[in-house]
Amino acid sequence: MPTEKILEILFMYFKAFAVGGAICVIAQIIINITSLTSGKILVFFMLGGVVLTALGLYQPLVDFAGAGATVPISGFGYLLANGAIKGAEKGFFYAVTGSLTAASAGVTAAVVFSFIMSLLFHSKTKRN
Amino acid sequence: MKKGNTLFFKTRPRVRSYAAICGSKEKEGVIGNYADITLSDDMYGESTYEKAECKMLSGAISLAVEKGGLTDCDIDAMLSGDLLNQIISASFAARDFEFPFLGLYSACSTMSESMLLSAALVDSGFACNCVAATGSHFASAERQYRYPLELGCTRPPQSQWTVTGAGACVISDAVGKIAITSATLGRVRDWGVTDVNNMGAAMAPAAADTIMRHFKDTGTKPEDYDMIITGDLGALGSRILKDLMWEKSYDISSNHVDCGEIIYKVIEDEFQGGSGAGCSAVVMNSYVFTKMNAGLYKKVLFAATGALLSTVSSGQGESIPCISHAVELESLAAGAQ
Amino acid sequence: MTGKNAQNCNNNYLKYVRALDPPTKHFKNCLAAFGVGGLICTIGQFLRYMLEYAGLSGDELAGTVSVILIFFGCLLTGFGVYDRIGRHAGAGSIVPITGFANSVTSPAIEFRTEGYIYGTAAKMFNVAGAIIVYGVFSGVIVGIIYYFL
Structure with a gap:
């Protein structure tokens, strides 16, 4: 592989780390200041992703940082909004169903794996 | 006899026997050497944490009865409660026994409320031996009041x-070296604290109110007590309590002890210390009563505090009403200072 | 005055309580969140490259990456490791998609004692239900707006 390509890949890792980390830091600052619970943080960031995507602001971030923008929960919002936007081009039916279709992989995985884990594991008490 | 909200017990009911069971984390702290049974596993050989809590409570009760040289038929009533919905641990533990059961709920101040009521029953002559007991479990409380453990x-x-722990004591009319001389009934205080994570700040006004009324009604001063024990205010709540008392010119800084503050060895992961109904129950029924039996502490005021909230009330944005009941104990052991 | 009304009377007390609040370690928290969050995203990027190499692309690629990350989120939750990471990393482990997986798996494991239907299955969406509800709702709104634009 040429050196240029390797440098590009390394730079991409760096960008993913920086952008993903930065999104988490924003969430952490909000938690520190307002002491919101984790569920609320997840909802707000997901909604933030939806709104930014609808405004066309999230796509550039995804192009720039790759997984740094898609792995945080705001990327889940991006997925939902993107699905809806793409569906809207095909017709009203797809405009309504497009978001959940796009998110189906994540939701299915979470449900199926969680169910399997609940069969395999017991909840453990904490000592610290 | 009664003055204000303070009851003075004529016959001075005794603490005949006591027992405590605590979890593995609590074992490492100050009470480790005094508790009768310490768990190596928080499950206690049961399939759920609720069952484990129930087993601890029932174990503490039967141990206390046994240590008092009594059998089930000698007990006239058992007064108990816990933190779970519909006080299931206490009522399920009561299945194991032949004596009557009176269920109480006073959140973390259940220990002092049950002692107070037991003493009142014994003093009035309606009962000879009463069991006062309560307990809590970290995992079951966490699940009910906060989030799943793995979140x-x-x-x-x-x-x-x-x-994680349970404590029980038998209040009796004759035998025993620790006498219950008086008790002050708590009033519900709510100073508008809504933060469910800051129980200490919510409960401190209730504790201050009860302790001050106790001083007023009995005509005592803070210096008269070897120890003033509160339930589970934690480090932050204790500081607020001392400040509140100081404002009304009662200085309790030298003899105030908080069960939550002392129960763990290092207050780091636990932040402000222990809480829960089991907190004061375990500390009182192991460390404090043992020391009092030996005559090391002569006069002790025990005021456990409870936050009377539920997940529904806090979800609806209500503030946290709190209560504290105080019980005054006196050691009759020889060699008392 | 009780309850909510008391809040107005006791503003002084509440102010005093707030003053006593132990200080939040802003810098330390943010650093941990940055490190852990960034690391999870880097792993995501690594998976992206690997799967791209394996011949996946587009939605299939993005979907597979999140499925793998969700799997590890669920697995670590099952082993009881994720909550330990979360205690130190804070938002760093909440915000990535693995945090979503954690919020589904943890109640599923916790409430199994109440049965498979009303315990595991119903409580599974304790936290995640909110995300799905608001996600679908806002997605539909976005879709409708774009349709009529």
Whole structure:
């Protein structure tokens, strides 16, 4: 592989780390200041992703940082909004169903794996 | 006899026997050497944490009865409660026994409320031996009041750690070296604290109110007590309590002890210390009563505090009403200072 | 005055309580969140490259990456490791998609004692239900707006 390509890949890792980390830091600052619970943080960031995507602001971030923008929960919002936007081009039916279709992989995985884990594991008490 | 909200017991009911069971984390702290049974596993050989809590409570009760040289038929009533919905641990533990059961709910102040009521029953002659007991379990409380155990969330620095443990004592009319001389009934105080993680701040006004009324009604001063023990205010709540008392010119800084503050060895992961009904129950029924039996502490005021909230009320944005009941104990042991 | 009304009377007390609040370690928290969050995203990027190499692309690629990350989120939750990471990393482990997986798996494991239907299955969406509800709702709104634009 040429050196240029390797440098590009390394730079991409760096960008993913920086952008993903930065999104988490924003969430952490909000938690520190307002002491919101984790569920609320997840909802707000997901909604933030939806709104930014609808405004066309999230796509550039995804192009720039790759997984740094898609792995945080705001990327889940991006997925939902993107699905809806793409569906809207095909017709009203797809405009309504497009978001959940796009998110189906994540939701299915979470449900199926969680169910399997609940069969395999017991909840453990904490000592610290 | 009664003055204000303070009851003075003529016959001075005794603490005949006591027993405590605590979890593995609590074992490492000050009470480790005094508790009768310490668990190596928080499950206690049961399939759920609720069952484990129930087993601890029932174990503490039967141990206390046994240590008092009594059998089930000698007990006239058992007064108990816990933190779970519909006080299931206490009522399920009561299945194991032949004596009557009176269920109480006073959140974390259940220990002092049950002692107070037991003493009143014994003093009035309606009962000869009463069992006062309560307990809590970290995992079951966490699940009911907060989040699932495995959820990766941060604990705010004001938060406390629910104690895994149960304590029981037999209040009797004659035998025993510790006498219950008086008790002050608590009033519900709510100073508008809504932060469910900051129980200490919510409960401190209730504790201050009860302790001050006790001083007033009995005509005593803070210096008259070897120890003034509160339930589970934690480090932050204790500081607020001392400040509140100081404002009304009562100085309790030298002899105030908080069960939540002392129960764990290092207050780091637990932040402000222990909480829960089991907190004061375990400390009183192991460490404090043992020391009092030996005559090391002569006069002790025990005021456990409870936050009377539920997940529904806090979800609806209500503030946290709190209560504290105080019980005054006196050691009759020889060699008391 | 009780309850909510008391809040107005006791503003002084509440102010005093707030003053006593132990200080939040802003810098330390943010650093941990940055490190852990960034690391999870880097792993995501690594998976992206690997799967791209394996011949996946577009939605299939993005979907597979999140499925793998969700799997590890669920697995670590099952082993009881994720909550330990979360205690130190805070938002760093909440915000990535693995945090979503954690919020589904943890109640599923916890409430199994109440049965498979009303315990595991119903409580599974304790936290995640909110995300799905608001996600679908806002997605539909976005879709409708774009349709009529």
